[in-house]
Amino acid sequence: MSSERRIRVLVAKPGLDSHDRGAKVIARAFRDAGMEVIYTGLRQTPEQVVETALQEDVDVIALSILSGAHLALFPRIMELLKQRGLNDVLVFAGGIIPKEDVPHLKEIGIAEVFGPGTRTETLVKFIQENMRKGK
Amino acid sequence: MTKIEEFIDGVLKGDRRSIAKTITLIENNLPEAQKALSLLYPHTGGAHIIGVTGPTGSGKSTLIHRLVAELRKRGKKVGVVAVDPTSPFSGGAFLGDRVRMQELSTDEGVFIRSMATRNTPGGVARATKDAVKVLDASGKEVVIVEAVGAGQSEVEIMKIAQTIVVVLAPGLGDDIQAIKAGLMEIGDIFVVNKADRENVNKAVVDIEAMLDMNPEKEKWRSPVVTTTAIAGEGIIELLDKIDEHRKYLEAGAIEIRRRERIETELVEVIKEKVAESIVEDLKRKGQLDEVVRKILSRETDPYSAADMLLAKRLKGFKTR
Numbered sequence: 001m002s003s004e005r006r007i008r009v010l011v012a013k014p015g016l017d018s019h020d021r022g023a024k025v026i027a028r029a030f031r032d033a034g035m036e037v038i039y040t041g042l043r044q045t046p047e048q049v050v051e052t053a054l055q056e057d058v059d060v061i062a063l064s065i066l067s068g069a070h071l072a073l074f075p076r077i078m079e080l081l082k083q084r085g086l087n088d089v090l091v092f093a094g095g096i097i098p099k100e101d102v103p104h105l106k107e108i109g110i111a112e113v114f115g116p117g118t119r120t121e122t123l124v125k126f127i128q129e130n131m132r133k134g135k
Numbered sequence: 136m137t138k139i140e141e142f143i144d145g146v147l148k149g150d151r152r153s154i155a156k157t158i159t160l161i162e163n164n165l166p167e168a169q170k171a172l173s174l175l176y177p178h179t180g181g182a183h184i185i186g187v188t189g190p191t192g193s194g195k196s197t198l199i200h201r202l203v204a205e206l207r208k209r210g211k212k213v214g215v216v217a218v219d220p221t222s223p224f225s226g227g228a229f230l231g232d233r234v235r236m237q238e239l240s241t242d243e244g245v246f247i248r249s250m251a252t253r254n255t256p257g258g259v260a261r262a263t264k265d266a267v268k269v270l271d272a273s274g275k276e277v278v279i280v281e282a283v284g285a286g287q288s289e290v291e292i293m294k295i296a297q298t299i300v301v302v303l304a305p306g307l308g309d310d311i312q313a314i315k316a317g318l319m320e321i322g323d324i325f326v327v328n329k330a331d332r333e334n335v336n337k338a339v340v341d342i343e344a345m346l347d348m349n350p351e352k353e354k355w356r357s358p359v360v361t362t363t364a365i366a367g368e369g370i371i372e373l374l375d376k377i378d379e380h381r382k383y384l385e386a387g388a389i390e391i392r393r394r395e396r397i398e399t400e401l402v403e404v405i406k407e408k409v410a411e412s413i414v415e416d417l418k419r420k421g422q423l424d425e426v427v428r429k430i431l432s433r434e435t436d437p438y439s440a441a442d443m444l445l446a447k448r449l450k451g452f453k454t455r
Contacts (some may be wrong), residue, residue: 005163005251006226006227006228006251006253027229028229030227031222031225031227031228031229032222032225032227033225033227034225034226034227035227036221036226036228036249036251037228037229037230038226038230038231038233039229039230039233039234040233040234040237041233041234041237043237043243044237047240047241048240048241051240051241052233052240054151054152055151055154055155055240055246055247055248056155056248056249057155057156059160075279076305080448085297086154088279096224101320109149110289122348
């Protein structure tokens with residue numbers, strides 16, 4: 001009856017990005033690394049992201065954003081996660097996020113921010129190491 | 136209250152976090168999984184469980200989205216379990232069915248869970264059946280299971296669902312005639328989706344012809360419905376047929392099917408437990424390698440080896 005436990009990752013695109021090429025590339029990379037990846041498509045509201053994370057009981061949320069709306073959307077997401085009791089979820093972000101915004105994002109609970117050109121292996125390792133540590 | 140009792144209490148109240156955590160517990164077969172299932176079992180049986188299967192690309196997810204939206208208009212609480220295949224190489228999975236159901240996420244009356252098959256054959260995950268039970272116990276009146284229609288035996292969905300909807304689409308590359316007989320036999324309702332395409336009528340006629348050829352096992356003649364899910368057409372007709380089937384089941388057929396399903400499930404659980412306990416015992420005593428070595432060198436064969444092992448462990452056990 002043994003069912004191997006798998007790391008469940010939500011790849012989310014909050015806001016109004018018009019394409020998701022990057023998000024799909026990393027989603028596939030996570031799948032190839034043995035993770036179960038839930039991808040919900042473009043134009044997610046913070047409420048949709050958090051509700052999905054809750055129902056799918058994910059271990060990780062990877063937020064992908066290109067539109068520059070991260071300072072508006074991410075705090076809302078972190079607040080909702082806290083409200084719904086999702087305190088054990090590893091949250092990190094990637095896309096187009098200026099370096100000067102990173103410290104603030106880390107303050108609100110985003111574990112790491114990865115820029116464009118980050119290798120998928122780096123992301124996979126990041127997740128695996130954090131899962132091992134028990135977050 | 137223990138943590139499990141808290142989760143179960145939450146499930147019965149419809150608390151989403153409890154539902155999610157309980158499904159995870161069961162999917163990963165954690166130690167309290169069985170206790171959770173035992174506690175939930177008396178509260179199951181209220182939901183109408185609909186299995187949706189069919190070849191990839193026929194529009195199952197979009198169709199389910201429309202069905203759920205319509206059910207919600209009728210005030211029903213709905214659960215959805217969307218199953219996608221696990222990669223046999225990496226063990227991972229891309230679970231993308233929610234893409235077609237985006238705005239349902241924030242509807243309090245809908246719970247959607249994506250599951251990977253984790254290499255259970257047959258288009259559903261081993262834990263799918265149990266995830267359905269959790270949703271059932273949480274008060275969902277309808278639970279829809281979206282199975283992978285990837286071309287293997289679709290029998291697994293029959294063990295879980297009461298009403299099976301087979302979704303096809305014209306011009307998917309294979310003629311309706313080429314659709315495997317198995318799929319034709321398990322459908323309680325057939326849907327030809329993407330009905331805005333050419334060859335819809337031919338598809339319907341072909342399906343009816345194949346149904347004519349099947350021996351009539353029950354009094355229910357599977358209807359064929361056409362839909363264009365993306366435009367929301369045909370959905371009400373489909374729901375009406377689903378409802379008709381539910382009434383048909385409640386008039387008597389449901390008992391027979393339920394009995395068969397329960398017997399099958401019981402046998403499977405027994406098999407799993409016996410196999411697991413014996414293999415674990417072998418491993419613990421360090422005997423597994425020895426038996427494997429004997430089979431490798433052809434001193435014995437898997438069947439005789441199994442007989443010998445079982446005879447020792449199950450007193451009075453006789454094999455065929």
